[in-house]
Every structure is written in structure tokens, then in C-alpha cells.
Amino acid sequence: MLARRRVLVLCSMILSGLIGPWASAAQDVIDMEGRTAMVTGSTSGLGEVVARRLGAMGATVIVHGLNEQRGAGIAAEITAAGPGRAVYYPGDLGSLEQVRALAARVRSAHPALHLLINNAGIGGASNDARRESADGHELVFAVNYLSHFLLTQELLPLLERSAPARIVNVASIGQRPINFDDIMMESNYQTTSAYSQSKLAQIMFTFSLAEKLDPARVTVNALHPATFMDTPMVTGSGRQPMSSVQDGANAVMQLAVGSGLSGRSGLYFNQLNEARANAQAYDAAARQRLWDLSTGLTKP
Ligand SMILES: NC(=O)c1ccc[n+]([C@@H]2O[C@H](COP(=O)([O-])OP(=O)(O)OC[C@H]3O[C@@H](n4cnc5c(N)ncnc54)[C@H](OP(=O)(O)O)[C@@H]3O)[C@@H](O)[C@H]2O)c1
DSSP states (O other): OOHHHHHHHHHHHHHTSOOTTOOOGGBBOOTTTTOOEETTTTTSSSHHHHHHHHHHOOOEEEEEEEEHHHHHHHHHHHHHHOOOEEEEEEOOTOOOOHHHHHHHHHOOOOSOEEEEOOOOOOOOOOOOOOOOOOTBHHHHHHIIIIHHHHHHHHHHHHHHHHHHHEEEEEOOOOOOOOOTSSTTSSOOHHHHHHHHHHHHHHHHOOOOOOOSSOOTTEEEEEEEOSSSSSSSSOOOOOOOOOOOOOHHHHHHHHHHHBBGEEEEEGGGEETTOOOOGGGGOOOOOOOOHHHHHHHHHHHH
């Protein structure tokens, strides 16, 4: 009876575009009913679509982002649509103090966390001026990577207690080796280079963290969701969208709820397919250097 209900729910999710073309049978997705998921940067773009899909699968969704009005509205709409429910928590990822407060709020309000999607991000035009976070770090590195490094560490005990759990890092195909001599890009700043450096840092973090975790309990994978989706990040920088946000959401959902990814960790996907990241991600010494640096930068 339960299996039949799951098949019916799955068919309706595929038909309504909630999951994506890779799911073809009930066993292709994990059951999100009664499970809790957090999606950073879900007040717009890719994160919003993913949060709505998780709510439609029955999950309790933690919506996060800067725009409080949109965040509260999206959470209310997810709850009204059911069968899942959602709450909205603000928190500026450009401040490590706010990241710690956000994690503390999640820990105190939710007895379990089964899925963390580190999605929030900023880009910009190549001639934008260099900016710094509240902690004095280059802002793109801080928001896209360092905040998620800290958030993940702060939520790891909760994820481990909720096993099996998953972490999905939304990176990009735009990757550039970390320049350890000037990681904060104080000279020759370019937003596109800062963006690509932060995205490779996310992937290196993914690989390093996977080595420290038991994949039967917590997995961590990274992906490039889709190229130039029709999101505010792309349209706001004057670029022409090349793919839809639904394409990107399909790829994120595969890593987040696809049964085929159970127990598989430390992988990088280009959309729906496993792929190779920039060579520096496979340099164990560079990864360790980034880990040590990040641990130092996020110390209270
Ligand atoms: N768009 C693409 O084609 C593309 C391609 C490859 C990878 N990606 C990656 O996909 C992810 C989502 O991108 P998107 O295109 O959906 O971007 P988007 O529409 O601009 O959404 C970005 C989200 O991040 C939040 N955010 C930004 N700065 C923040 C901060 N300081 N503190 C807290 N939240 C913050 C935003 O919140 P508010 O809206 O409330 O300010 C928003 O919810 C990003 O990591 C991006 O790098 C995108």
C-alpha cells in the first residue's frame, strides 16, 4: 500500500517537473517526508526552486537568504502548498558572526537535519570593485565559500546525528586555481576571477570533507548546476540566459534526493553527469592548505 502510494507520488512529481528526468521509478528518490532540509540562498533563483520542490516532496524546509520579505513569503507559500512545511531564517553570509547565529538557530529549532544545500552565492560583472566582508575578507570568497565552510562545520554534529544525511555544495564550472599568495585578491582584482576561485574552493572543501566522513552516514558532493540559468544572478549582470533554472534544479535534486547517490561521496557533477573538476582539486597538499587556512580564518 505504502509502496503504491510512493509510486503514485513519484509519478506526479516527475509529471509536474518536481524531480527531473533522471528519476524513473519510486526507488530512484529518497522519501523526504518527515525529513528536514536547509537551502541557503533560497529567497530567489535556483535555491528558491529547489526549496519549493523539497517542500512539495513533504520535507520541512529551512528557507534562507537576505531578503526577509521574499523569504517569509516563499516559506508561507511552501507551507500552504504542502505536504511539507517551511520556515525562513535570515542571515548575512558576509558576516561569520551571523553564520554562527544562523547555525545556532537551526540547531535549537530542529532536532534533525538530513540535507544541507550550500547554494547561496554572489557573482557580478568583471569590472565591479573589490568589496570586503564584515570580517575583512574578500566578499565573493567570504559569501560563496568561507561562510559555507563554517556553516557546514557548525551543523555537522546535527547532520551526523540525523544520518543518513547529505550535503550538496552548489559550485560552478567556472573554476580557477586558488592563488595562495593572494587569496583575498588584494592585487589585480576581477570579480569573475574571484567567483571562479571561490567555486573551486567549494569543490576542494567537498573533496576534503568527504575524506573525513563515513559515507554511510553523511555524504558531501558538489556540482555545476547549469550554465547561465535565468536567475537574478545572470540577468542582473547583463548576461543572456542560456538555460532554465529548472535545468539547474534537476541537477541539484539528483544529488539531494536521488537514491543512486546514497553512500556516494566526494564527487563533482557537471549537471547530471559525474565530471572532473579543475586539477587543483585533486592536489591533496593544496586541499590541506585551503582547509588549514579556512579553519584559521573562521576561528571565533
Ligand atoms: N545562475 C547560473 O547560471 C549559475 C551557474 C553556475 C552556478 N551557479 C550557482 O548557483 C547558486 C545559485 O545562483 P542563482 O543564479 O540562483 O543566484 P541568485 O538568483 O542571485 O540567488 C542567490 C541567493 O543567494 C542569496 N545571497 C546572496 N548573498 C547573500 C548573503 N550575503 N547572505 C545570505 N544570502 C545571500 C540571495 O539572497 P537575496 O536574494 O535574499 O539577496 C539569493 O537567495 C550560486 O551559488 C551560483 O554561484 C549559478
